[in-house]
Amino acid sequence: MIDVEILHSIASIGTQILLSHSSGDLLVDAGDGALRDLVKKPYDFGRLRAVLVTHEHPDHIAGLYSIANFLRLLGRRKELVLVTPKPIERIPTLLSSSLLRDTPYRIRYVEMKDREEVALGEFHVKAFAVKHGEMNTLGYSIGESSGYRVVVSGDTEPCEAVRREAKNADLAILEATFEEKQTNYARRYGHMTEGEAQEIGRLAKTYRLIHAIPQDYFSRMKCDELHDT
């Protein structure tokens, strides 16, 4: 069994999802506030085995720096695995601060391409490429030995890969950034509307929708900046 907690998910701010298993935890994406969300629980950081990054837009990676630093302060010695799309571009720069140069633990990057798989403790992780504009983006299908399987879409417009992976998943966590009246924006920026995500969600046994953009922010945003969410 995998317990899933959506710590936070708002487009342009932060997405962070915690997957817990008796053997340890995975964090999928680490946007703004990821450290705060974990500390608030409170959270045993020794359980954190890896962070799976769907893509390198700021609202999915901005929290990595503060988590990496907090693990340094906790004196972590166990390696931290960072699973990312291949090739990785922005994260090494984000974590290149001199503050993090002498961490007592090692960060091990695992760069993945479409349909590649990796075992992380008891978790079995399969990456799948999705369609998010020009950004190299992965969804993840995450299973464990009992057969329970969780799918996280990553940011994507509706595509065959997310339909294929959502099918028969125990839980599909799907981005649903825009309302139906904003379908034109969904296409322009590589996202799904709520209705599109629901349709895919029904292929799974259960689903949750994430990443909705608050309408009051949306009305004030410069639309060209949405390319980076």
Ligand SMILES: [Zn+2]
């Ligand atoms: Zn994005």
